[in-house]
Amino acid sequence: MTGRAGRRPRVLVVDDSAVVRGLVARWVEADDRLDLAGTCADGEQGVRKAGELQPDLVVLDVEMPRMDGLTALPLILKAAPRARVIMASTLTLKGGEVTMRALSLGAADYAPKPEAGRVAGAEGYRVELLQKLVALAGIQGSGPAREIAAAVRPAPRPFTVSNKVELLLIGSSTGGPQALREVASALPRDTRQPVVIVQHMPKLFTAILAEHLSKVGLPASEAIDGEVLKAGHVYIAPGDNHLTLRGAPGAFTAHLDQSAPVNFCRPAVDPMFSSAAAIAGRNCLAVVLTGMGHDGREGVRKIREAGGRIIAQDQATSVVWGMPGAVAEAGLADQILPLSDIGPTIARHLKGQM
Known part of the structure; x- marks a missing residue:
């Protein structure tokens, strides 16, 4: 699994929850297929860091103060055109509606977040998120898959x-x-x-x-x-x-x-x-x-x-x-x-x- 220039794909995590942000960052760091590019607490920081770091992948929370994920999404894609964005959304009617709008605006995929207070035990979220990050990163390089x-x-x-x-x-x-x-x-x-x-x-x-x-x-x-x-x-x-x-x-x-x-x-x-x-x-x-x-x-x-x-x-x-x-x-x-x-x-x- 490689990112640009033969390196591992780099992931930027944008989430206003310090708990979720820390967990996702640790999950990425523990996965030998991925590298952590950085973390941000809101959409404004996410846009700025996306431009500076040029990540391969972005995990973007939907609901954040200052600038929410839906507003930040097109700006992140403009700042880092090669990045693939996964929207992290709660399993609610509002979260689902916003996620569908985000997909129509260019997000590559979404990962349903568990309810607040249950993140520490969210093994299903960890597995799904990492699977999707790796799958999305895999299409960015060349190699055997393209030859086949x-x-x-x-x-x-x-x-x-x-x-x-x-x-x-x-x-x-x-x-x-x-x-x-x-x-x-x-x-x-x-x-x-x-x-x-x-x-x-x-x-x-x-x-x-x-x-x-x-x-x-x-x-x-x-x-x-x-x-x-x-x-x-x-x-x-x-x-x-x-x-x-x-x-x-x-x-x-x-x-x-x-x-x-x-x-x-x-x-x-x-x-x-x-x-x-x-x-x-x-x-x-x-x-x-x-x-x-x-x-x-x-x-x-x-x-x-x-x-x-x-x-x-x-x-x-x-x-x-x-x-x-x-x-x-x-x-x-x-x-x-x-x-x-x-x-x-x-x-x-x-x-x-x-």
Whole structure:
């Protein structure tokens, strides 16, 4: 894991809480993949230090005095253009709304903070934050990952009228909200298929994501257990619930459960893709967008074996080329496309033009 000029990625921590700031700083210092660039107590200091230190990564608190994270974000990105920013947000409705706005303004990802007073025992926050820092830093250098990606080619197959798309499925994680917004805005308003999305997100955040997607495209909502999926509607797996599908074309239904996490995630993409393969098979169009890990790969394998179509986002436009990279490198993608091409390509598939 390297940053610029072959060194370890350097992290700037911006948080008004001395306790949180100290904890995150110690976590970074204890991780031999990262270096601590510095710490700041508010957004104004963060902007100044970002310009002076040119960090590779910034952990930016949302709520701070003097200058909050949302105000500081664009200024930090201007001061340190190559930095990747992770927003640290509490799991509240307000925190989720601000985080979604931050993602639309250029933040690379977010990490849900535990409630005040519980930070000292926040092992889950530590693990998630460090994983995301390392994943985001990994795309900034060159090396084996880029060489492998350059050699990956799509594995297209011919499709016939019997492969008419009846169900659009999308899986995403790190960088997903921004990518989903772009894809959703390109979907035809007369779409005749249900659209089902699994985005790795906690409770509250998925409801806010649905609201944001509704503003740029088709109506969207969190899926409800047992509901029949309507054509031209976007359904998002609620945080902390797996979403699977049952039924048949014209009568697909959503089903939620809180069974064990899959690929360390709940919701996970694989259960949704796998269930769709069983009921729609060759009539599925599955899209894997930016995200770390390999969630979605095995579900995609089942959809491909059943005759469905697969699109993976390319590395150059992915915030993290983990999930789509796993699909592409396994030879499961019919098309490997930049983000700007994915929405229009989906639209052509949905209209039977491909």
